[in-house]
Amino acid sequence: MKLGISVTDLDPEHLDELAALCLTARDEAALGAHICVADQAGLRQQLCTYAELPGTRIFVAYLDGSIVGFSLTRDIMPGQFLTNSMLYVELIYVDEGARRRGVGHQLMSKIAQTAHDNGAHDIYALPLPGSRGMQRFYARLGFAPAAAHRVVTTQALLRHLATETKRPRRGVTPIEDIIARRRRARSETHSGPLDLRAFQATYTSSQPIAVVPPQRHPRNID
Template identity: 50%
Template sequence: MRPGVHVSAARPEDLDSLVELCLAARAESAVGAQLCTDDAERLRDQLGALLAVPGGLALMGTVDGVPAGMLLARLVGPSLFTDVVSLNLEAVYVVPDARRRGLGHMLLSAATQQADEAGAADVYATPLPGSRGMQRFLARLGFAPAAAHRVVATSALQRRLAHEGAPAAAGRRPSPRGLEDLIARRRQAREGRAASAAGDQATASISMQVNRAVQMRRPSASSTTTW
């Protein structure tokens, strides 16, 4: 443990400090809305629920007695579909002035110890898009890509599903699948016309060869019998 740097499990009296750290992380992130709400009271209730729920983990990091970092996580499993237990890191944050002092490592070390004691086989982290510093930090510690997440607003998804499921209207632009079918039909039509043209050409060639053979077998004028 480095002098002046300390990590411990968050207690109910630490909720206000956790709220401030979460709001600071949200303000620093370019996509803060994906991290947490900006409503301090609501955020306080959510963090309180994390502290109370089985498997919830909240760690507080301090530097010289001042709150300077946090880690929020959940132990997941076993469940109906798996016997495997894993630790899901929801957020890891250290204030800019306290970085490069080992606080982030200490937070993760404490969380990893909790995961080991719970029998968690893996530790998952979901760093926010654009958080290059956290991406590099996790990569140095051995975190590797496990899945790609995509996000869409519920209202936007509902509109898209309704649009895709609606009957084709007059003048509606063909879907990509419709375009593929149209191209395939046109290709078949061209191939059919080409085959027909090739057949006509072959028939004409055969007719010319027959006519030429007939002419070659016709008797010459010197041997013609006059009646």
């Protein structure tokens, strides 16, 4: 597990802190007003209700002791239409200041391991409305479109998570890094890999100004 990050079940003592983070997620979502209430006390009560529903889990991610992410999941058992059990991710969110540090992967790893332990064949997820970042996150982990949701098999998600963990994390994409380096190179020198501007300035100032006499054309003597 990444140093400084831990993912556990929600502790009732941290309900207020989680409700505050839910408000942040609500404000970020394009349709946040249609997802949950706008006051912390009301959100706290909704979280308590959700936590008591059969098959639901609330995982929270801590970074250096503070809650920076959470997920809401639900176990869906076989019934009249469903032949295999599955795990449904209703929401996964990471605070903006804690992104690109592995928090989302740790939450998803906890979800995938829970699905595996409970024999869930598939994992369905519902991204926050209008969240392109979450859509890319799910796609990178192998989730395929499924109506308004995304779906991946539990085994495929475990494989993707193992691969993603081995990749070095960077704050920018490779193409952004290349563009930034080219811009720095252009600002540092205009004469190619070797900066000759200082030499050119010294050479020019040390040379006398040459006066070129006008050219005299011979007269036509024909």
